[in-house]
């Protein structure tokens with residue numbers, strides 16, 4: 001089987017064939033660094049991470065760019081609310097994002113690109129679009145893309161412009177808007193008082209870029225005019241990615257992206273998790289409740305990226321229990337690494353090559369652990385191989401070293417238990433628990449686990 005990926009552009013699974021055999025060019029829309037991302041936001045970066053891991057597992061060299069949107073309507077508004085400069089404000093939230101990236105074990109992209117580092121490239125694209133007659137200046141000096149002049153406008157979101165007569169022909173200045181509000185969109189926003197000290201003096205005037213032009217510029221500057229894969233959440237299909245296509249293809253006359261890929265939402269109570277609905281949790285909320293961030297990663301692996309998933313604390317607890325079970329089982333395999341079990345590897349490949357079927361691949365992992373015909377050493381080698389894609393941190397897993405203080409109490413308790421002093425044994429168990437460990441008796445022996 002060859003790697004097959006679902007392409008939003010054609011609405012089909014397609015066999016993956018990169019433009020150049022030696023290197024896959026891959027762009028992911030990254031976060032807008034204006035507050036703490038919620039765990040629903042992280043599904044998009046998780047999806048990009050899994051996709052990249054699968055490509056690497058398949059032997060591809062991947063050049064991956066992820067942007068950091070540090071200038072748009074939301075960043076300006078929130079930095080002003082906090083009374084901070086745009087730079088200080090966005091750097092703080094960039095730091096938060098990078099911490100979370102580490103906690104969730106995402107592979108770092110080849111490069112993170114900050115939008116404010118690419119203003120010159122954005123201006124250059126806008127000048128070309130003006131020159132090609134695809135863009136125009138409005139009375140206030142802003143520049144808009146003329147969607148009627150771009151023949152393929154709507155091809156990604158499958159919009160039919162004729163059905164949008166009511167609004168089409170107008171202009172929209174905000175970065176985000178709905179599909180039923182399709183209009184000419186802002187490439188460059190002329191400065192006004194609301195922008196305060198956030199502006200650039202450029203050949204197209206004093207102002208700042210629109211959100212959509214940022215990704216066209218960063219993708220072209222760091223990869224090339226045509227790339228293999230572009231990812232984002234389904235929310236990005238319209239207007240963001242539709243507008244990226246218009247800008248990029250409007251300038252180059254070439255197809256911008258070969259495979260457009262999008263992940264679905266995380267829901268809460270069957271409603272989309274979002275800042276505006278105030279039904280969101282951050283990774284820090286999960287960690288404050290004692291969850292391992294990788295339990296959230298495992299929870300996401302349990303569903304295909306194209307299905308909506310409903311978040312509940314109970315299901316996250318299930319994932320945490322499963323993660324602990326996996327870690328225990330892995331550690332019990334001992335220190336020797338044998339050979340990868342070929343038939344398991346083949347099945348694993350078949351699952352992930354089928355548009356990243358991680359739920360099936362996970363089920364295979366549990367089958368492998370139960371399979372008594374495979375030696376411990378070979379199981380270990382195979383699990384480590386699978387974890388190149390899963391990213392659950394098996395490689396760095398070490399037998400927990402239990403503090404001496406706890407061990408002393410455990411021994412004392414064992415003595416008390418042998419003396420049938422159950423009251424003392426119980427008191428000691430509580431003391432051990434308060435230090436973060438649980439003693440579990442099994443027959444004449446016992447086990448110590450982290451709470």
Ligand SMILES: [Zn+2]
Nearest residue numbers: 029030215240
């Ligand atoms: Zn983007």
